[in-house]
Amino acid sequence: MKRSTFAILTSLVVVTACTTAQLNQTMSEVNKALKTEQPLTTGEVAEGLKEALINGISNGSDLASQLDGYFKNPKIKIPFPPDVKKVEDKLRQIGLGSEVDKFILTLNRGAEDAAKEAKPIFISAIKQMTIQDAWGILKGTDNAATEYLKRTTSAQLREKFQPVMASSLSKVNATKYYSDIVTRYNKIPFVEKVNPDLNDYATTKAMDGLFLLIADEEKKIRENPLARTTELLKRVFGSQQ
Template sequence: MKKLTILTVLIAMLAACTSSQINKTIGDINKALGEESLSTEQVVAGLKEALIKGITTGSAEASKIDGYFKNPKIKIPFPPDVQRVEEKLRQIGLGNEVDKFVMTLNRGAEDAAKEAKPIFINAIKSMTIQDAWGILKGDDNAATQYLIKTTSVQLKSKFKPVIKNSLDKVNATKYYGDIVTTYNKIPFVDKVNPDLDDYATDKAIEGLFYLVAQEEEKIRKDPVARTTELLKKVFAAQDQ
């Protein structure tokens, strides 16, 4: 009979268990399988470590120069609800101004991405044992989905001022104001004035979650991505 792995058995058995029951079951399974002891605390700590690693890597990737701008998966485009502005400005020869704005918009997101890590880490440290088992039973991006659920509101409220300051610092707000002003002077067009800060904040957060999900999937599936002994110990159980 094929050897069962510790985490496979746990996922099947521990959906409704209490903390003490989980500890007892882990001990029984470790003993039956002849594995090195793996405690509840180690499993949960391993998941938290994996998330923190993913966040650290994802935030670093997003916050470097061109982290957003040259990554087609997360690059922030001209706001779609005013796409007609971009099209019209390109038609009248102002394509360079539009391109400059899009670059500075992404530079603002790259600058602000540095501030997201502490918010994510605080949510990870608050994760309960039951949260951890829910993640173990979930999809390859289950931990990222947990972060989306637990941090989105707080992240947006704390991230938006950072985004605004970042956009101001790289002159994205000025470029956008100039673009909108120029557009609004064109005869017979519908005037526009959307909230650039909200748009940039939402897209920047969406990009961060995308990168964190990519890192989570690597750690779950690729042994090379497990860079500490705890990660190797916890996630190796899933590979057997």
């Protein structure tokens, strides 16, 4: 029965933080188990994980940034802001459903446009990952690397991504359509006025969608040999009897 290198590595790493000596000892055991002619080093394992993440981010960002990458993907499609769902419901009731649909389309177009700019931000964060970070990920779940990125980059990503998202929403007229919708709603007699932050909502949902796609790609590389596109990935994640 085949076992992935990843599974072997995971079973050999102790739960507590690894010291340099522990890493070296573990790598010796791993290479003995794998019977490789060219033993893996701790640095190669870290680089393999970085490579896997960069591949996942590139694939995920490319999927998200293409036409209908968000809009026709039910897993990440951005809906009308839920905290003002009453706005959507009321406008549909009075025959303005087409205006709502147009806004939802442009909202997702904005996310697709902004996703193009997210890739270098993610990749920069990955390149700063240490060997210790990599070994921590080896002890984790199928989406451990994605969770690591969420934990370590979300604040910085939001700061950099938000103006990109604002620009993208403006470029595809989502901001204008949303303003028009809210203005129309607020003119309806006896309704409670609303004016939520569209950019913050769109940024959060766009980032959530990217992380979801990246997690999918990470899982593929861990489990599917065909998703390992370089020699280093094949060596780090390769199968062994």
